[in-house]
Amino acid sequence: MGLSEKQREILRFPYSNYTSIICDGAVRSGKTSIMALSFFLWAMGNFNGCAFAYCGKSVGSAERNIVTPLLSVTYLRQNFDIQYNRGEHVITARRGNRINRFYLFGGRDASSYTLIQGITLAGVLLDEVALMPRSFVEQALLRCSVKGAKTWFNCNPDSSNHWFYKEWVLKAAERNALHLHFLLDDNPSLDEKTKDWYKTSFRGIYYQRYVEGLWVAADGVIYDMFDATENVYRKEDEPKGLKYSAQRYIGVDYGTINDMVFLDAYDDGDTLWITREYRWASREEMRQKTDSEYGDDFMAFMGDDPQLYCPAIVDPSAASFKEELQRRGVYVIDADNDVLDGIRRVATLMGQRKLKICETCEGLIGEISGYIWDEKAAQNGVERPVKQADHACDVTRYLCSTIIPRWRFGEV
Numbered sequence: 001m002g003l004s005e006k007q008r009e010i011l012r013f014p015y016s017n018y019t020s021i022i023c024d025g026a027v028r029s030g031k032t033s034i035m036a037l038s039f040f041l042w043a044m045g046n047f048n049g050c051a052f053a054y055c056g057k058s059v060g061s062a063e064r065n066i067v068t069p070l071l072s073v074t075y076l077r078q079n080f081d082i083q084y085n086r087g088e089h090v091i092t093a094r095r096g097n098r099i100n101r102f103y104l105f106g107g108r109d110a111s112s113y114t115l116i117q118g119i120t121l122a123g124v125l126l127d128e129v130a131l132m133p134r135s136f137v138e139q140a141l142l143r144c145s146v147k148g149a150k151t152w153f154n155c156n157p158d159s160s161n162h163w164f165y166k167e168w169v170l171k172a173a174e175r176n177a178l179h180l181h182f183l184l185d186d187n188p189s190l191d192e193k194t195k196d197w198y199k200t201s202f203r204g205i206y207y208q209r210y211v212e213g214l215w216v217a218a219d220g221v222i223y224d225m226f227d228a229t230e231n232v233y234r235k236e237d238e239p240k241g242l243k244y245s246a247q248r249y250i251g252v253d254y255g256t257i258n259d260m261v262f263l264d265a266y267d268d269g270d271t272l273w274i275t276r277e278y279r280w281a282s283r284e285e286m287r288q289k290t291d292s293e294y295g296d297d298f299m300a301f302m303g304d305d306p307q308l309y310c311p312a313i314v315d316p317s318a319a320s321f322k323e324e325l326q327r328r329g330v331y332v333i334d335a336d337n338d339v340l341d342g343i344r345r346v347a348t349l350m351g352q353r354k355l356k357i358c359e360t361c362e363g364l365i366g367e368i369s370g371y372i373w374d375e376k377a378a379q380n381g382v383e384r385p386v387k388q389a390d391h392a393c394d395v396t397r398y399l400c401s402t403i404i405p406r407w408r409f410g411e412v
Contacts, residue, residue, distance in 0.1 A: 004186045007034045013150075013178055014042035020151045020177035022168055024130075025213035027410065028198065030187030031154050031180075032127055033069045039125045039152055040070060040093070040102070044080065048098045050122040050146055057131045058106035059089050065127055067091065067104065105140070107132035113139035122146035130155040134163050153177075157215040161381040165215045183213055198410060203351035206344060218373045218383050222343060225351045226368050233356050242266050242273060248310035249403050250302060251335070251395035254318030255280075256288055261391040262301050263364065265399050271354045272404065276301075277361045277392060291324040299328060313402050315394070335398035340383060342397030348409045349400060364392035 003011075007030055013021045023031040036054065043052050056062030067084060070091075076082060081094040089104040105116050107126070113135040121143040129137060141151055153168065172179035184195045199211055203225030208214045239245075246266035253261045262278040278301050282288045289297075302309065314322050316334040325332050336342065349355035357364060371393050374386045385393075 002188055003034070004030060004188050006030075006180050006182055006186045007188075009178070009180055010034045011038045011041075014038060014046075016178065018150075018176055018178040020153065020168075020175060022153045022172055022177050022179045023182060024153075024155050024157055024169065024179075024215075025182030025186070026184050026198075027156055027210045028187060028190060028194070029182035029184055029213070030189065031182050032065050035125060035127075035152055035154050036066045036070045037073060037076075039123065040076070042150070043100055043102070043123055044093055044095060044098065046148065047100055047122050047146070050100050051119055052100060052102045053105055053116065053119070053121050053124040053140060053143070054091075054102055055105045055107055055116075055124060055126045055132070055136075055140060057128045058108050059104050060106070062104045062106065062127065063089075066125070107136035107140075109133060110135055112136045116140050116143055119143055120145055122149050123151065125152040125154070127154045128156075129153045130158040130162055130164050137164070157209045157213055159217045159378060159381055159383055160215045161217055161378060162215065163381050166381075169215065181213060184211065201348055201352050201410060203347065206347055206351075217378055219375060219378060220372060221369070222371045222373055222385055223347060223350055223368050225347060227350075227353075228365070230353045231350055231355055231357055232359055232365060234359055238273070238275065238358065239268070242268065242275075243308060246273070247403075248308055249399060250298070250310060250312050251399045252298070252312055252314040252318070252321070253391045253394045253398070254315045254321050255282065255391060257282055259391040260289070260294055261363070261395050262298060263361070263392060263395045263399065264301070265403075267403055271356055272349060272399065274355070274357045274361055274364065274396070274399075276358065277363055279363050279392070291321050294321060295324045295328055298325060298330070302330075313395075313398050315398065333402060336401035337398065338401065339385070339397070342401040343385070345400040345404065345409050346393075346396055349404070354408075355396075355400075361392070364396065367391070367393045 023035060054062050054066045056065060083092045091102040093100055106112060110133045116139050124140045124144055126137060144151060184190060184198060202210050205216060205218055208216045246268040249265045251263045251265060260280045263274050264276040266273045266275060280289055311331045311333050312325055313333050313335050316337055322332045367389050370389055372386050374384050377384050
């Protein structure tokens with residue numbers, strides 16, 4: 001399989017007069033693997049005894065997106081002695097008398113910049129840079145003090161108010177950076193069927209960002225792709241035998257003063273069916289329940305059919321209620337509570353019409369229509385939902401992010 005012209009530009013970049021490269025655009029558009037390869041070849045061809053950094057949102061994502069594809073390249077295995085120390089997160093590469101080390105770092109939160117302090121780098125590649133805090137990115141750039149160092153940025157678009165878009169993408173020329181904008185057609189390894197899958201899987205803001213590769217601000221209703229006909233089903237239309245043929249889970253958003261919500265969910269391997277909901281609104285009922293009372297309610301909600309016993313997917317911060325369920329013999333799984341990733345995954349299933357909600361789940365359906373982006377936060381480049389009447393929406397995020405395999409969202 002040949003390379004696209006933009007991929008060839010990535011390979012030519014290290015030998016140009018540019019000091020940085022920015023590759024942004026659609027998902028699966030052929031940016032990351034070529035960047036990692038070009039970065040490695042440039043480092044080994046121009047430096048000796050130096051340190052470099054591959055940075056991802058987390059070390060795990062850097063391993064998945066960069067190290068694994070890189071180490072599978074036949075040319076590299078045949079021409080370099082490459083060893084990856086998983087414990088220390090470092091690649092040691094040798095060729096003849098030349099040796100360099102490539103360290104992996106994760107830029108997950110504001111404190112991550114401390115991880116990269118103190119190291120002197122000859123180059124850094126920041127993958128998923130739009131997901132990293134500014135403090136981490138700027139600390140990584142400060143570490144590149146070796147003569148001839150270059151910086152590499154790769155990301156899918158985010159908000160048009162994002163600091164990286166304003167400070168780097170829009171200012172690429174004055175920063176002496178090569179800016180390459182990728183679309184699905186720039187990846188020659190994608191067949192038309194795969195491209196069509198991405199084009200039909202995303203709706204609204206996620207289509208603009210992940211297919212069209214646009215930097216656009218999130219505003220208004222979050223789940224604007226929700227369809228009350230396509231995503232909601234009548235109780236009598238529920239597939240026969242669903243409860244015994246699909247994997248069951250109960251999602252939990254814990255509340256004392258706030259609402260306590262359970263959602264009964266069945267994953268048949270293709271579609272996630274949310275069949276029932278439980279809600280106790282302490283403010284409306286004028287009474288708070290204890291963990292023991294909620295435990296009783298949960299067991300009654302799960303029922304006494306041994307064939308339908310199932311794991312509980314619980315808000316990871318609900319320590320006391322998780323302990324209450326475990327004492328009752330319930331298998332508890334901490335929910336993946338990454339808000340933005342969770343919203344995107346829910347939106348993907350909604351857009352594919354593979355999230356089905358029973359019409360009796362009136363609380364969840366009502367929340368979806370009022371689940372909106374925080375406009376004030378968006379003006380400062382921060383994306384988050386308004387925290388009001390969102391408890392069932394939170395449970396839906398937990399379920400989609402925790403139990404559904406990543407490949408069903410187009411993640412690899």
